[in-house]
Amino acid sequence: MGKAPLPLPLPLRMPAATPLILREQGSGTRDTLREFLRETGELVPPAAELGSTTAIKPRSSATSR
Template identity: 60%
Template sequence: HPWARRRTPLLPDELAATPLILRERGSGTRQVLDAALAVHGGLAQPLLELSSTTAVKGAAESGAGPCVLSELALGEELSSRRLVKIPVAGVRLRRQLRAVWPSGHRPTG
């Protein structure tokens, strides 16, 4: 993909205008991406919508198109350079994680 050779960060409108390999609507990854692009007046454009991170990575590796996934999920693919990360200027792609435990129980440990 031409982005792999890019030397400058991608702009939010470029990301929003590009068909992407995406997780399905309702997934945490998709919610974060849609919210981040909405700040800039856009939404992710699906090239493919897949129900697993493994399927998204596989499609991207096969050359079907670019994708947006967490860096943690792409560890091996990035370290082996099968996929390359592209910076996006001004887009906040962060997930909030929460510690949870059963109601009525005190956390131990």
């Protein structure tokens, strides 16, 4: 059984409440994303922390199936 399609555009509270795959702590990419999402409310812990954007790409496409 498939998942229901996500509403587009996504409400900002949705990514803030979703465990995401993020870069490691201290990464500018992670810091920018978390600062942006922090404005929407409480952030949940990440689902995983990886050391590079290249490492994230295969994992994120596997979870979207």
